[in-house]
Amino acid sequence: MxxxxxxxxxxxxxxxxxxxxxxxxxxxxxxxxxxxxxxxxxxxxxxxxxxxFLFAPFIVDGPSMEPTFYTGERLIVNKVIYDIRKPQRGEVIVFHVPEEGRDFIKRVIAVPGDKVKYEGDDLYINGKKVDEPYLKESIAEANAQGEDFNNQGADRNFPNANFTTDVVPEGTVLAFGDNRRNSKDSRMIGFISTKEIVGRADIIFWPMDKISLVNHE
Missing domain, CATH: 1.20.5 (Single alpha-helices involved in coiled-coils or other helix-helix interfaces)
Structure with missing residues (x-):
C-alpha cells in the first residue's frame, strides 16, 4: 500500500x-x-x-609490592609494549604464574645476560652496584632500626639475604616484589618467562586520590 x-x-x-x-x-x-x-x-x-588486546585492569592483592602498591588498588596494564620491545630493569610487570593459577605483579630486577647479587641492601648487577630508588624509604626505615631491609622478615618464610643468581637466561627476567621481606617472587619461583608476561603496569586509577603514572625508575 x-x-x-x-x-x-x-x-x-x-x-x-x-x-x-x-x-x-x-x-x-x-x-x-x-x-x-x-x-x-x-x-x-x-x-x-x-x-x-591493548590494555587490561589489574587489582593488587597482597603486600608484596608495598609501599609502591597496596591491596585493593587498581592498575591499568599495557599489554602491547612488550610486543614492541623487551622488558627493562625497574619496570613493574604483571605475569601469569601457571603453578599458582593467577597473575603476579613484581618489578624487573635483571634481564637476559645479567648476573645479580645482593649484599644486605646493596644490589649488584654484573659486578656494579645499582641504586633502587623505589626502596629508599623502606631501606631507611629498616636501617633506623639497625636492620637490613633485604634480610628475613619476622616470619622467616622468605630467606633472601645475600641472594645470588646465575646469569639470567634468554627469554626470561628476574623479578622481585618491592616488599622484599614478604614477597613470593623469582627467589622462590625462579626466572619469569617473557611468554608469561601480561604487560607493564602503567597507571594507578583507583582509589581516585592515588591516580598517577607508575614509576618504573
Missing part, C-alpha cells in the same frame, strides 16, 4: 492541502534507532579490543 494522504479544504475556500501520514516520522525514528545501535556496537567492539 502507498503512503496515506489526507486532503483538507481550507476554511476560507482556498485550495485544499495535503497532509501526509506518520510513515515519514516512523522511518526517521527507525533510522535514529539504527544509528544508535550501530554506535553502541562500535563502542562495544572498541572496548573489547582495548580490553583484550
Amino acid at each position: 502507498g503512503q496515506q494522504e489526507h486532503v483538507r479544504a481550507g476554511d476560507d475556500g482556498s485550495e485544499p492541502t495535503v497532509t501526509r501520514g506518520s510513515r515519514t516520522n516512523g522511518s526517521r525514528a527507525q533510522k535514529e534507532v539504527f544509528e544508535w545501535v550501530k554506535a553502541l556496537a562500535i563502542a562495544a567492539i572498541l572496548v573489547l579490543v582495548i580490553r583484550y
